[in-house]
Amino acid sequence: MNLILLQPEQQQTSDCFKLTDAQLKHISQVLQKNSGDRVRVGLLNGDIGEAVFDASGFVNIDRSESLPPAALPLTLVLALPRPNMLKRTLMNVTAMGVKRIYLIHSSKVEKSYWQSPVLKRENINAILLEGLEQARDTVMPELTFCPRFKPFVEDVLPSLLSKDVLGLIAHPYNARACPIDLGDASSILAIGPEGGWSEYEVGKWQEAGMETVHLGERILRVETAVPVLLSRLYPA
Numbered sequence: 001m002n003l004i005l006l007q008p009e010q011q012q013t014s015d016c017f018k019l020t021d022a023q024l025k026h027i028s029q030v031l032q033k034n035s036g037d038r039v040r041v042g043l044l045n046g047d048i049g050e051a052v053f054d055a056s057g058f059v060n061i062d063r064s065e066s067l068p069p070a071a072l073p074l075t076l077v078l079a080l081p082r083p084n085m086l087k088r089t090l091m092n093v094t095a096m097g098v099k100r101i102y103l104i105h106s107s108k109v110e111k112s113y114w115q116s117p118v119l120k121r122e123n124i125n126a127i128l129l130e131g132l133e134q135a136r137d138t139v140m141p142e143l144t145f146c147p148r149f150k151p152f153v154e155d156v157l158p159s160l161l162s163k164d165v166l167g168l169i170a171h172p173y174n175a176r177a178c179p180i181d182l183g184d185a186s187s188i189l190a191i192g193p194e195g196g197w198s199e200y201e202v203g204k205w206q207e208a209g210m211e212t213v214h215l216g217e218r219i220l221r222v223e224t225a226v227p228v229l230l231s232r233l234y235p236a
Contacts, residue, residue, distance in 0.1 A: 001026055001133035003048065004041045004059065015061045017041075017051075024057050042068065042138040068138040072097040072234050073182075075160055077152075077190040079106035079197075081222045083116040087127055089223045094131025094141055096230050102156070104146040108195040114147055153204045160188055167210035170229060171197055172219055175212035182233050189233070191226060 004027065010017045019027070027033045035055040042048040048066050051059035076098050081089060086103075093101065105114070117123060128141055146152040161167045166187040168178070173196075190197075190205060197205070202212065215228060 001130070002040075003133050003136045003138075004039055004051075005044055005129060005133050005138060006041055006059070007044045012058070017059050017061070019057050019059060027053055028055065040136070042132075042136070045139055048136065048138060069097060069135065071099040071139065072230065073184060073186040074098060074230070074234065075100040075102070075165075075186075075188045076226075077102045077104060077157075077188060078222075078226070079104060079191065079193040080109050080113050081193065082110075083113065083118040085221070085223050086113075086116075086118055089226055090124070090127045090143075091131040091134070092223070092227050093230065094128050095135040095137070096227060097135070097137070097234075098230070099139060099141045101141055101143045102146055102152065103143065104152050105149050106193050106201060107149075107198045108193040119145070149201060150204065153208055157188075157208050157210075161209055167205075167208070168233075169197065169202065169205045169210045169212045170214070170225060171202060171212040172214050173212075175214040178213040178215055178229060178232055180232055181235050187233060189229060191222060191229070194222060 004023055006017045012018055027039055031039065033039055033053045035053060037053050038050050039053050039059060040048065041051045041059060041061060047064045048068060049061055049064035051061040053059055076093055078089070078101065080086065080103050124143060128143070132138060132140065146156065164186060166182065166185060168187060168189050170189065170191045190210060215225065220228065
């Protein structure tokens with residue numbers, strides 16, 4: 001972890017926080033810090049700064065230095081991937097600065113995926129926290145489950161897709177090349193399952209005002225396509 005991310009329940013006094021076992025182990029064994037050494041910390045949904053490490057299991061914040069990195073102006077809509085792929089994908093998009101994520105159903109998504117223990121809120125939060133710590137970010141993404149495709153497209157999407165928001169569907173067929181560098185423009189990006197969106201689903205996206213884009217002739221795995229698309233739309 002590149003940032004020790006402290007949560008409200010860890011707070012002991014105004015400046016003192018009790019470390020979790022994992023945080024204490026990381027600071028002591030990986031960072032090889034001793035009592036009195038300084039470590040970089042962040043407050044969940046707050047600022048980033050420095051704290052003095054106490055090897056008994058605490059840190060005392062003594063300096064707040066900066067705000068977290070700017071978020072991407074993008075809403076990610078993701079057809080629920082396989083559980084192991086979901087973990088990697090969520091960690092990556094969190095590290096890249098996506099702050100609003102919808103996990104939705106698709107005809108090519110196995111219904112059993114929705115029963116995976118990975119989707120328990122505590123497990124999802126742990127994955128998102130790891131992504132934040134990797135990127136030195138503190139702002140927790142908002143993740144919403146939408147296990148029915150049609151109600152999402154017809155009822156939820158219209159409230160997200162305004163005239164100032166560019167709606168894009170990642171789809172390898174009958175699509176234009178994905179745009180490059182949207183700058184500060186807001187967008188919604190919908191990425192389908194391994195087999196792609198069905199014709200019916202593509203039609204529903206297009207009826208709602210979304211347009212199809214591709215990354216070329218190669219068909220990529222979801223965990224690869226997501227960071228490639230984000231990097232193309234919003235270069236670092």
